[in-house]
Amino acid sequence: MAAIPDDFTGRWEHEKTHLRKSFFRLDIAAFLICALVGLDTLGTVAAKGPQGLVWLLFLAVFFFLPYGLLVAELGSSFPFEGGPYVWTKLAFGRFTAGVNQVLYWLSNPVWLGGTLTIVAVTTWEKFFFDLPGAWKYLAGAIFIWIGALAVLLAFRVGKWLPTIGAVARVVLIxxxxxxxxxxxxxxGVHLRGRDFKPSYVGFVGLVPILVYNYVGFELPSTAAEEMTAPQRDVPFAIARSGVxxxxxxxxxxxxxxxxxxGSAIGSLGGFVDACKAVFTVYGGHVAANGSVTLTGAGSVMGKIAAIGLIIGVLTSGVxxxxxxxxxxxxACADGAGPAFLGKFSARFGTPIRVNLLSSVLSTVVMVAAFLITKGDTQKYFSAVLGLAISTTFISYMLAFPSLYVLRRKLPEVERPYRSPVAGLVAALPTFFVVFTLVQLVWPGLGVGWFGTSGDPAGSLPSGFAHDRLGYLLSQLVPLALCVGLGVLFYVLGTPTRRTRRAEPEHGDVANR
Structure with a gap:
């Protein structure tokens, strides 16, 4: 590892002493399952019809596989805490990595306070009882802050929640x-062979969701220095959890x-509705209008499944x-953000200040979205999901090419695992990320071109029919604010970047 440029600040060198190695191979695998298997968008994909499965398999080969190979090399060759922030920093510099990291980080409170909260609340209402008025806000806040508590705990304790989430997914599914x-x-069933015929309209509508549900391989590497053997365990865990x-x-x-x-599958509650329907085999019935009533054992099974689904989306967010x-x-401890947020707890080994700020932001997103959409949960779901995907994928536009750049920039670094055809492995996932971003900003681009069928307006997300400008603003304005915040964070990190590594510990404390 001596060949890697080592220019971390003295502040980070001090903060990393609070880390504890308690992240084992089984923990990494459970972590990846929770990160990769998102239950919140199953209905969105199913609502697009059977061709969703065709594009799912297509992207498994042309996006998921090269993406896994890419992270296996970067995670095992550069096993530093912070993962993608460090890879991007080594490839493109601290400023670029710092702004990039803010986008990556902000996508999580947007996602947790947005799509995950609404799926949890909707699931509760479908299987238990409605939450009128302020009760819906309270339920969302409870959901968010239960997750916050788990994140605040020492990693050796908090890591068990993703393990529980991975088990819950396997049992529920x-x-x-x-x-x-x-x-x-x-x-009987509703599928026929011809229903699987793929189309470009289906492709542009599904790619953002499918690609988003295929990301997360890099997540365990953010805790690389808390792993017991990252150079061995990262490639192994990626291979097993990917399949x-x-x-x-x-x-x-x-x-x-x-x-x-197909007409009965909604993008928000599709999977939940399917659970209710199939559990009628244990007790209950489906009426002629499609409404489902669960009784006896069916009602019990439904409630158990609902709790499992809520645990599943909660553990994804955690x-x-x-x-x-x-x-x-x-990034903050390394001078790419305010030093105040770069503090790791000496007791728990977790970044408590960033954790709390994330939870506050999630709560603000939840309240704001409910107020802005006036209770239109489908519109809320579509807008926030698009924004969560956008912020995440902009960060990947630099993280993915890091593989190829670092191969050329640091060829002497020992690589326990080397991806075949590094240029292609980096290019394929980068292409799909860029394509996804274009479709998120302008849904339906290319529909109707070159003889293809369909109306571009039909690709607008649910809740935004005939309101392309409204959807466009719901994406571009927050994205601009996120980038601006990234630049501000870097400016606020200026004093930290001047902290020399040779400073004694009391000097570091004094600068706080």
Whole structure:
């Protein structure tokens, strides 16, 4: 590792002494399952029809596979706390990496306070009871701050929540699929072979969601210096969890399509509605208008599944917060942000200040979105999901090419794992990220071109029909503010960048 340029600030060198090695191979695998298998967008993909499965497999080969190879090399060759922040810094410099990292970090409170909270609240209302008025805000706040508590705990304790989340996913999806088989044997299924025919309209509508659900490989590397053996465990965990993630994501989409007619699948509650329908095999019925009533054992199964789904989306948010907050704290301690946010707790080894700020931001996003959309949860879901994807993917536009740049810039660094054809491995996921960003900013671009069928306006997200300007502003204005915040953070980190590594510890304390 001596060949790697070592220009971390004295402040980070002091803060890293609070880290504890408690991240093992099994923990990394569970972490990845929670990061990769997002339950909040299963309905969105299913609502696009059976071709979603075709594009799911297509992207598994041309995006997910090279992306996994890319992170396996970077994570094992540059095993520093902060993961993608450090890779981008080594490739493009501290300023670029710092602004990039703010976008990566902000996507998590937007996602947690937005899509995950609304899925959790919607699931509760479908299986338990409605939450009128202020009760909906209270429920969302409870959901967010339970996650905050888990993130604040020492990693050796907090890491168990992603493990519980990984188990909950396997049990929930396994139970759902078994129930689908029983339901299909009794009532038949809705799929036909010709329904799987792919189209460009379907591709542009699905790629942002599918690619977003295929990202997260780099997340464990944000805690690389808390791993016991990152150079060995990172490639191994990526290989195992990658295969399992494709199965766990594709199977419930297929199950949803089998039991619900296309017109009955909503992007927000599609998977939840499918769960309710199939659990009628244990007690209950589906009315002629599609409404579902669960009774007896069916009602019990539904409530258990609802709790499992809520745990699943909560652990997704916790996992991403653990990783994103750590990387942001490293960036701040390294002079790419305000020193105040670069503090790691000596007791817990976690970046408590960034953790709390993230939770506050998640709460603000939740309240603001409910107020702005006046309770239109579908519009809220679409706008916030698009923004969460955009902020994440802008950061990947630099993180992914880091593989190729560092191969040329630091060829002498020992690489326990080397990706084949580094240029192609870096180019493929970068291409899909750029394509996704274009489709998020201007949905439907290319639809109707070169003889293709369809109306570009039909690609606008649910809740924004005939309101392209409104959707465009919902994406561009927050993105501009995020970039501006990244620049401001870098300016505020100026005193930290002047902190020399040779300073004694009391000097570091005095500068706080």
């Amino acid at each position: 396994g139970t759902f699929l078994f129930s689908v088989i029983l339901y299909g044997a009794k009532h 399992l993630a494709v199965l766990l994501y594709g199977a419930p989409i297929l199950g949803t399509l089998l039991v619900l007619p 996992t991403w917060s653990m990783g994103g907050d750590r990387a942001q704290a490293v």
